[in-house]
Amino acid sequence: MELFRFSDEIQTAYERLPHALAIYQFIDNQIFAIMLSDGYCELFGFEGKDQAYEALDKNVYHNIHPADVSRINDEAYRSLMAGDTYxxxxxxxxxxNDDTAEYKVIHAIGKHVDMENGVHLVHVVYAESGDQVTKKIMDLQESVSSLLSNMPAMTxxxxxxxxxxxxxxxxxxxxxCKETPEGVVGLTDFEIFDKxxxxxxxxxxxxxxxxxxxxxxxxxxxxxDGNPRRFQxxxxxxxxxxxxxxxxxxxQDVTDAMVIKEEYNKKLENAQNRANVDALTGIRNKAAYVEFENKLNKTINEKGWVQFAITIFDVNNLKTINDTLGHQAGDQFICEACKIICTKFKHSPVFRIGGDEFVAISQGEDFDNIEELLQYFSEQNNAAIKSGGIVIACGMAIYNNEGSVSPVFKAADEQMYKNKQYLKSLQ
Incomplete structure (x- = not known):
């Protein structure tokens, strides 16, 4: 996941705040600073925002007392998991400062904010701990009001x-339809708009x-005035x-932008569909598999446990057919093998991830019947060896809390290779 970025106007407005405010993003259990205000730089003694961003990019706990780092880390994740105030x-x-400089006491208060597309931010206000804390928060409130007044979007x-x-x-x-913001303040929606x-x-x-x-x-x-508008x-x-x-x-008034976006999304969806389809067989390709794997990994990270099995298939003797009968015959051979796999694993997404290699990810009904499906391929292969039909080596592995899809894929691939060697010994 890439670092989140506000629009230039909002980023600049935040950075110009005279009070110490920082916005961080959580990515893969790491914390990244994406916005530091002028007040933050002043409070922590940075000469400018470039120096501050560079320091926090290297170490987000820059100049913090070593004994306090673990407490800060624990509080950050406690508040994140509890959905509570930091x-x-x-x-x-x-x-x-060098190592002999004195430490000052900082009070940090943060709020977690979930954005679109899985982006998680935390807004943190800083102040020197003491009698001035309340005043600083009051001043920050005035700064935020000023920030809202200068935003181009309606606030x-x-x-x-x-x-x-x-x-x-x-x-x-x-x-x-008021001349100034003061004309809105103190009114309710029913005093401004139709019922x-x-x-x-x-x-x-x-x-x-x-x-x-x-x-x-x-x-x-x-x-x-009754004029139609569309907003985000x-x-x-x-x-x-x-x-x-x-x-x-x-x-944000998006009346015109939404029309453009809808047209773009349609074109993008068509392009993505074409990009994720194997041209020869018509099933999903390796790019689609990688996308599916990423989504499955995300589900594992969020839920901690997902029930699925991976079966890898390899079509035997493809090279021999290509060399003796030509690549057109080889392509037909692959398509026939694909049809067999998809017919049996009809409740599972099937991907062509290589020239003669396929993978199925099974959940639900196919997962419950996975042993029966593998038995079918064992019997089909034995018959194909005798009759000269299509032999499809396969290997399966079940997710067992490995933490990601990759180890399951590797285990299935190893089983497939063993089965392939076994089948070759029979031919």
């Missing part, structure tokens, strides 16, 4: 109890409040410095 106090030196915040708008930017004010549209917004607010991650969705709604909307609940539960919203 909250810890630790010691850190200023960037560039707003609401009080979830009164349902009144607390703040918004000019883009949202324009959508609400149906207002109820739609209220229903979406309720869904967002029931979630522990951003609620991201597309919606078709009119503006206050993100809503997220948060608690302000006074303890009030609020709702943050970001709406």
């Amino acid at each position: 909250d810890i106090i630790y010691r850190s030196r200023t960037a560039g 707003f915040s609401k009080d979830v109890v009164t349902r009144k708008y607390i703040a918004c930017n000019q883009a949202f004010a324009d959508y609400a 149906e549209t207002a109820q739609h917004f209220v229903d979406d607010d309720k869904k967002a409040l029931d979630m522990n991650k951003p609620y991201i969705f597309y919606e078709d709604v009119p503006d206050a 909307t993100t809503k997220l609940k948060f608690m302000d410095a006074t303890g009030r539960t609020c709702l943050l919203g970001l709406c």
